[in-house]
Amino acid sequence: MTYLSLDLELNNTEEGLKDPKIIQIGICIGKEISDIKKYKWYVYPEEPITEYITKLTGITNNDVVNRSKSVSTIAQEISDLISEHKTYSHPIVWGCGDVGALMKLFLDNDVIFEHFGYRELDVKQIYSYLTLKEGKKPYGSLSSSMKKMGYDFKGDKHRADIDAYNTLVFWFKLLERA
Numbered sequence: 001m002t003y004l005s006l007d008l009e010l011n012n013t014e015e016g017l018k019d020p021k022i023i024q025i026g027i028c029i030g031k032e033i034s035d036i037k038k039y040k041w042y043v044y045p046e047e048p049i050t051e052y053i054t055k056l057t058g059i060t061n062n063d064v065v066n067r068s069k070s071v072s073t074i075a076q077e078i079s080d081l082i083s084e085h086k087t088y089s090h091p092i093v094w095g096c097g098d099v100g101a102l103m104k105l106f107l108d109n110d111v112i113f114e115h116f117g118y119r120e121l122d123v124k125q126i127y128s129y130l131t132l133k134e135g136k137k138p139y140g141s142l143s144s145s146m147k148k149m150g151y152d153f154k155g156d157k158h159r160a161d162i163d164a165y166n167t168l169v170f171w172f173k174l175l176e177r178a
Helices: 051-057 061-066 071-085 098-108 123-133 142-148 160-177
Strands: 003-011 021-030 037-042
Touching (some): 003 051, 003 071, 003 160, 021 051, 021 071, 021 098, 037 071, 037 160, 071 098, 123 142, 123 160, 142 160
Antiparallel strands (some): 003 021
């Protein structure tokens, strides 16, 4: 089975905005940890990147102005990757919401995207179940949760492609445990 993991970075504030805009999309595709491929795209949010997000993610106004692709191009490139690799229909995510946010971005830009099922496989939910079963608190970021389970987070946190990579690694590690 070939899986696709998805992560988004949003233009947000420390307090949190009601509907923060997507500024980076990351996906990873693989059948096992040793063959995971990483992809990322910048999205121009038509607003300045907040200072908080630049500090958190390293994403700057320059990145989204000069490195962004159109939403339709991103959707086509993701679609081509899904078709090429014949990925499982439900994306692997850390925490729910990214699939819906991405689909809303496509819809808001009149982009037809005929992939992804009605579900996402949430690694955070599985992690929470396992920690609750062990009588522990099910809280934590992706990196701290991986560490608690004995796995290493690789790369810089809060980069869509890096977070998608680690989410997929965590998924494979949990599959091995099952």
